[in-house]
Amino acid sequence: MQVLVRDNNIEQALRVLKKKMQREGVFREMKARKSYEKPSEKRVREKAEAIRRTRKAARKQAQRDGLLPAPKKKPAPNAAARPARPAS
Secondary structure, three states: OOOOOOOOOHHHHHHHHHHHHHHHOHHHHHHHHOOOOOHHHHHHHHHHHHHHHHHHHHHHHHHHHOOOOOOOOOOOOOOOOOOOOOOO
8 A cells, every 4th residue: 555745744644544544444454353253253243244244235226226325415514614605
């Protein structure tokens, strides 16, 4: 994995690296490898993950088909800090 450091801004590069590692599942894998997982526990976990994936896919499809309302969009983080624009 590679991250470019621009203008010696290491903090930003670290944030980008952590985000990439999170997306790739590196942290989850490190946590899983920390201790032994019994085969029965692995089966239960994988089955639960599969159920979660299929439910999420079904929910997304229902939203696309219009059967469920779309999720509410979060307001921009700095929207509250900005003053309201005057009506013209």
